Amino acid sequence: MDRVKTGVEGLDRILGGGVPRGSSVLVTGGTGTGKTTLSMQFLMEGLRNYENCLLVTCEEEPRRLYAEMKQLGWDFEKYEKEGKLIVIDAASTKAGMLTTTSYRDFQPRSANIDLDLVVLMGRAIKEYNVRRVVLDSVPALALRIGKPEALRELLFRVYSMLERFECTSFVVTEIPEGEGSLSRYGVEEFLSSGVVKLSLQKEGGRWVRKMQVVKMRGTRHDLNEYAFEITEGGIRLQGVA
Ligand SMILES: Nc1ncnc2c1ncn2[C@@H]1O[C@H](COP(=O)(O)OP(=O)(O)O)[C@@H](O)[C@H]1O
Numbered sequence: 481m482d483r484v485k486t487g488v489e490g491l492d493r494i495l496g497g498g499v500p501r502g503s504s505v506l507v508t509g510g511t512g513t514g515k516t517t518l519s520m521q522f523l524m525e526g527l528r529n530y531e532n533c534l535l536v537t538c539e540e541e542p543r544r545l546y547a548e549m550k551q552l553g554w555d556f557e558k559y560e561k562e563g564k565l566i567v568i569d570a571a572s573t574k575a576g577m578l579t580t581t582s583y584r585d586f587q588p589r590s591a592n593i594d595l596d597l598v599v600l601m602g603r604a605i606k607e608y609n610v611r612r613v614v615l616d617s618v619p620a621l622a623l624r625i626g627k628p629e630a631l632r633e634l635l636f637r638v639y640s641m642l643e644r645f646e647c648t649s650f651v652v653t654e655i656p657e658g659e660g661s662l663s664r665y666g667v668e669e670f671l672s673s674g675v676v677k678l679s680l681q682k683e684g685g686r687w688v689r690k691m692q693v694v695k696m697r698g699t700r701h702d703l704n705e706y707a708f709e710i711t712e713g714g715i716r717l718q719g720v721a
Pocket residue numbers: 509510511512513514515516517518548551552710711712
């Protein structure tokens with residue numbers, strides 16, 4: 481099977497080499513657990529291997545996000561300027577501001593994104609032959625949808641499109657810490673071919689970051705939870721055989 485490396489060495493080992501090509505992986509967990517970091521690491525791995533990438537950012541404005549990622553040693557701005565990282569900035573345009581990215585033609589025009597986003601994503605994927613996609617995050621996107629029912633429809637179309645173009649994707653969602661379900665809207669987990677869950681857990685009086693592959697269609701995988709750290713170079717799992 482054709483595997484796509486996530487860029488997190490331990491995670492790739494858990495998965496037997498990477499996620500199956502064309503997978504849509506849901507990255508879920510509470511706030512501050514490392515969802516954005518994991519997704520950006522997946523994009524950086526693609527960029528370093530000459531794969532064009534699409535980032536749909538709905539929470540963090542691109543310049544701020546790039547500055548945070550620079551702390552981990554990743555220069556996303558460079559790839560954006562080179563036309564290898566295409567950005568749909570649904571964070572700046574939410575506040576009614578112009579995007580700071582080079583992709584003025586790819587920005588949502590109205591406050592309600594609705595199906596506009598599917599058109600923009602499709603155009604970016606075709607024009608730039610995009611291989612990897614990150615959507616961060618579903619709850620932030622939901623704030624820009626006119627009617628709540630429209631979110632399911634939008635997500636359904638986004639996932640169908642990613643499948644049709646055989647893009648490998650990481651989609652971020654959020655669950656309140658300690659809650660049993662895996663996704664906030666219930667649809668994301670069914671549409672996704674894989675689920676990676678991040679959490680913060682208290683162990684012997686200190687908080688530890690944990691990662692677990694809950695589901696990954698088309699491959700065997702380790703179901704254990706692993707502790708990880710966020711350091712220079714990104715996410716590093718501990719104790720993976
Ligand atoms: N340069 C860094 N070095 C170490 N840890 C960092 C660094 N930058 C951020 N972090 C940690 O990562 C957390 C945020 O991770 P992030 O991926 O944005 O989480 P999420 O998207 O799940 O909210 C921060 O709360 C902080 O603990």
